[in-house]
Amino acid sequence: MSVDSYLANLASEMVIRDSKKESISLSISTLHSRLKEYFGKDIIDVIKFGSYTRGTILPRRYDDKSDVDIMIVFNNDYDYKPQTFLDRLKKFAQQKYSTSYVYQSNPTIVLELNHIKLELVPAVKIYSWSDDYYNIPYNSSSWLVTRPKAFDNLLVECNKNNLNKIKPIVRLIKHWNIVNNYRDADSYQLEKKIAEEMKYSYFSCSSYSDYIKQALQVIRLYSSEYRIDLAISRIDKALNLEAEGYPYSAESEIKKVFPGI
Template sequence: MSINTYLDNLASSLVLSDAEKRGITTSLTSLFSKIDNYFSGVSGKAVFGSYARHTILPRNVDENSDVDIMIIFDNPENHKPQAFLNRIKSFVNQSYSRSEIYQDNPTIVLELSRIKFELIPAYYAYGTINIPDGPSDWRYTNPYEYDKMLNECNQENGYKIKPIIRLIKFWNIKKNYRFYASFEIERKIAEELRFARYSCSSYTDYLTRAFEEIKKLPSMTNTRIDTALNHIEKAQMYESMARDYDAECEIKKVFI
């Protein structure tokens, strides 16, 4: 098996199964219906984050995988986030009394059928979305602007960016002790690899470039990235010598 075939296959294995997708869809449909029936003063609901961007990892790979849900409240009296977090917690306690529920600032986490949903309050002000910056303050966000940037980057690079993001997130779990936040990885790759098509063509090229960009983030983990890059370089060397078995063994060391 070639290096690129291995990387392609591994990236493909890191997508949600059809069963997981059906479970999430069913839970979301029920959850949104319960939200509509329970709350007054809710102007909208939205799924965002890695699930919406199709960069989420399956739960059997990442037990911390979750689906982010924004509940957009009316907030004419400018209440602080904790007031809405309390309302969300009361809702899930009443509607899902047998499920695991806890607050993980600034969200309420609800676990249904081994799927984690993170419910976050938000409100519109002057055409912008505000989400909690801790329990006592709000901050502006525009998740759709980032989603647009990532989608454009992915399309312009032959749809290799999202698979590469999943591979780097998998490496971050398996080899890097989750040092980087998942969104930090996604944002860095999307920002820096927009024009990578001019110097990259294969998954190996893109993976190398992604590691080089991640290495620029503030960290103390550069030796782990160097180790990964060394494995990639050795795998390419073996492949150039027609030692395909050795090349495959070496590229696997990046992740397992």
């Protein structure tokens, strides 16, 4: 197997599929119904966002901290602080999911189910004329403006511009960040930087290894330069071994950067 074939296959394995995807979708649908039943008109909307909607979430066998972000948009006529809504969501989760593990992990409420972890994020819509401006908790007492659809659209556009290689590359980089970078970089920042900086990478990249090396350069500010340089040198070594006619040694070398499960 070539280096690029190995990377492509590994990235493909990191897509949540079939019964597991159906199970997650069912859990989200059940959560939506229970939220509406519990809060009634206090809730304006329930919105999936984050890596799950972007198709860059890693299955739990690759990331045991993998989670799905759910934004619960509340009415906030009395200008409550985030902690008020966090307390209400925690009470809801403890009551409706009494056998599950529920806790606050600032600034979200985490609901751990058997097959997935859901992060419940309270939100308040900012502008009535736009469907993509929300306040979410920055901490327990202050809000932060976010535009989840804007980033999703940016990543989708970047992916299309680059022959649909960006989403697989993001998944591979996140995997590297876990196994070889010890989660030193924030997962969201990795995605954001890659989407912002690699929009026109098709001018200089064609293979998965090209894209991977550029992505590693792009995230240099968010990670250990030594680990990034080590990853790039191992990729180059794998490519050289492959060019010299040693495919098994090449595959062994690339697995040091992106091991399988």
